[in-house]
Amino acid sequence: MSEPQVILGTNRTGVQTSPEGTARQLEATRMFPADVPGDMSVYTAERERAIREADLIGSVPPPATTKGMVKTALDKTIGKAPEVLIDKLGERLAFERTGVRLYEAMVAKATSAPGADPALVETLRSIQADELEHMNIVREAIETLGGDPTAMTPCADVAGVKAMGVLQVLTDPRTTVSQSMSAILTIELEDNAAWELLIELAQKGGHPLIAKRFKHALEQEETHLATVRQFIRTDLLEQVS
Amino acid sequence: MTKIDNLLDNKGTPLDKQSFTWRELAGKPISKLDDDAFTRVRVILMNGVESDALRLKHFGSRFHKELQLPLAQIRRVEQHQMTSINWLLSADHSPLETTVAYEQVAIEVTAAVAQNEPDPYQAQTYRFGLLEDFDHLYRYAAMLDRLEGKDANNILQGYTDLVPGRPTSEHHRAPGDDLRDNYEKDNAALITKIHAALITGAEYQTHDYYMNIGPLFADPVARALYAEIASVEEQHVTQYGSLQDPAETFMEKWLVHEAMEVYTYASCAEQEENPRLKAMWERFVDYELGHLNLACELFKKYERRDPAEVLAGPLPRMIEFKSQRDFVRETLSREVDLRAHGIDYVPKEKEARPSLDYRAQLNSEGVPANVVSAGYTFKPGTELNEVGEQQ
Numbered sequence A: 001m002s003e004p005q006v007i008l009g010t011n012r013t014g015v016q017t018s019p020e021g022t023a024r025q026l027e028a029t030r031m032f033p034a035d036v037p038g039d040m041s042v043y044t045a046e047r048e049r050a051i052r053e054a055d056l057i058g059s060v061p062p063p064a065t066t067k068g069m070v071k072t073a074l075d076k077t078i079g080k081a082p083e084v085l086i087d088k089l090g091e092r093l094a095f096e097r098t099g100v101r102l103y104e105a106m107v108a109k110a111t112s113a114p115g116a117d118p119a120l121v122e123t124l125r126s127i128q129a130d131e132l133e134h135m136n137i138v139r140e141a142i143e144t145l146g147g148d149p150t151a152m153t154p155c156a157d158v159a160g161v162k163a164m165g166v167l168q169v170l171t172d173p174r175t176t177v178s179q180s181m182s183a184i185l186t187i188e189l190e191d192n193a194a195w196e197l198l199i200e201l202a203q204k205g206g207h208p209l210i211a212k213r214f215k216h217a218l219e220q221e222e223t224h225l226a227t228v229r230q231f232i233r234t235d236l237l238e239q240v241s
Numbered sequence B: 001m002t003k004i005d006n007l008l009d010n011k012g013t014p015l016d017k018q019s020f021t022w023r024e025l026a027g028k029p030i031s032k033l034d035d036d037a038f039t040r041v042r043v044i045l046m047n048g049v050e051s052d053a054l055r056l057k058h059f060g061s062r063f064h065k066e067l068q069l070p071l072a073q074i075r076r077v078e079q080h081q082m083t084s085i086n087w088l089l090s091a092d093h094s095p096l097e098t099t100v101a102y103e104q105v106a107i108e109v110t111a112a113v114a115q116n117e118p119d120p121y122q123a124q125t126y127r128f129g130l131l132e133d134f135d136h137l138y139r140y141a142a143m144l145d146r147l148e149g150k151d152a153n154n155i156l157q158g159y160t161d162l163v164p165g166r167p168t169s170e171h172h173r174a175p176g177d178d179l180r181d182n183y184e185k186d187n188a189a190l191i192t193k194i195h196a197a198l199i200t201g202a203e204y205q206t207h208d209y210y211m212n213i214g215p216l217f218a219d220p221v222a223r224a225l226y227a228e229i230a231s232v233e234e235q236h237v238t239q240y241g242s243l244q245d246p247a248e249t250f251m252e253k254w255l256v257h258e259a260m261e262v263y264t265y266a267s268c269a270e271q272e273e274n275p276r277l278k279a280m281w282e283r284f285v286d287y288e289l290g291h292l293n294l295a296c297e298l299f300k301k302y303e304r305r306d307p308a309e310v311l312a313g314p315l316p317r318m319i320e321f322k323s324q325r326d327f328v329r330e331t332l333s334r335e336v337d338l339r340a341h342g343i344d345y346v347p348k349e350k351e352a353r354p355s356l357d358y359r360a361q362l363n364s365e366g367v368p369a370n371v372v373s374a375g376y377t378f379k380p381g382t383e384l385n386e387v388g389e390q391q
């Protein structure tokens, strides 16, 4: 690795870079103390009030095709509340779709950032291809159930909000390979847990064929996770040795 | 080029030579961690100045057909100056961290201006507003800690105190108590006109920023706090905007604004430590001198008057970008209980019915600033840091 990924420099954020300023800030807190009684619980109580009064983010669209409606009606007798499964499938679809884009950003990073490693690019491209395949597996599953794979379900929306931090890390030109891979790690950790759960949900919902296809995806996700973990470990250890 | 002894002597860069590329507009940002807090203060301040340059020129265009083309031409440059400046803020600043930086700008710059201002009433107005933005900083710092688990001092870098000022819950006044007496254009010092244009522009962008980012928050308390403080910033725009003489023509205000831009960029250039930004500030001093000269030519042509009537007089020292802690504390100790009654500053007990009623109504279902800061004491490393006070 030619360029170091971590440097010592003029970081000014801590008290040690402004000891006098910090001492005076503390002096100020004694001269001008808190003026509103209470503590964090006041804040929490207000949150609780808002939660009780809040609307939901949105709803799951009802299945539109006749074929779908029949199926859904049939499935209702097997599994309860198919909208729960549709919502989670929508989430998985959105997550895998965003995943393809996240890996695209990661490829640029692995090609050009401090810590760049051509061998990593190949691995990333193959994981990216898997994520695209997963996206299509989920799309087909939604279609089988008569759902609309282009709709953004509530869980899909929330997944998008969750991914925003990872996206910011990966697309910031200043972040290193190491920082970016640890953002990828959070994605892969969730990926694994989520597929596991989805398989169980599909089975309980009376969709064993869908569950079977999902198992294939889960196996691939297990490999992703192991690969990402191993890379991060090796990379960091190399930096300190 | 940081000394401006006579604004009108230097022609600056001609407008047709003031050019940009997209890459320059969206250039490399500053470092949130390594750059000095005052570098960020200057970035935010100048973004506010440029956004006000656009605003003023748009209004002028609505009243003056003959000025529409030159105003549009200069505005295009102001737009691109503003972009190259605002894009210096790096994406690792959360909107709330940037908010803390905005209030640091309001405090440190208004305090510097208050001390440089020769007109006692205008100076009093700056001190009055200062104590309110000072309180905003404390409430936002509490929220940064309690919402994101972050230490506001990572942004402030020890320059600015984090304690209550005049409580935000008491900033809410009836509009009649936000208007101020104005300077008289023929008797006021040039620096007085410059200060009013500068601080109005800075407050305007703070208002607009809070209005834009408030809805980005999921947290109901954060949404409420931005709603509350944005309302106060609108009062601040009302207050500072009314310091200017309404008898000034649009072109007079325009001249003052360009002179303000020259002066403020020159102050930035004089004190900037980051060489890349220093070069940018210097370049923009020359751009603004170009704007000012063009405005002067148009002033001669259309108003048939000498620009020196508006711009005469020496400029005092530059805006000092440094911690104004002692001045702020002194002001806090003496003036925290001042309130506004019409254009006058009065003791707390003398506040009048309209503001008291207005405030009681708005506060009747709870005060976000109080919710967020209940019992909050700043500690290095956040209030969760058990050993914070011993630092």
Ligand SMILES: [Fe+2]
Residues within 6 Å of the ligand: A127, A131, A188, A191, A220, A221, A224
């Ligand atoms: Fe994966």
Ligand SMILES: [Fe+2]
Residues within 6 Å of the ligand: B050, B053, B077, B078, B081, B261, B288
């Ligand atoms: Fe400008």
Ligand SMILES: [Fe+2]
Residues within 6 Å of the ligand: B103, B106, B132, B133, B134, B136, B137, B206, B229, B233
């Ligand atoms: Fe403020």
Ligand SMILES: [Fe+2]
Residues within 6 Å of the ligand: B106, B129, B133, B203, B206, B232, B233, B236
């Ligand atoms: Fe303000």
Ligand SMILES: [Fe+2]
Residues within 6 Å of the ligand: B053, B078, B258, B261, B288, B291
């Ligand atoms: Fe200008």
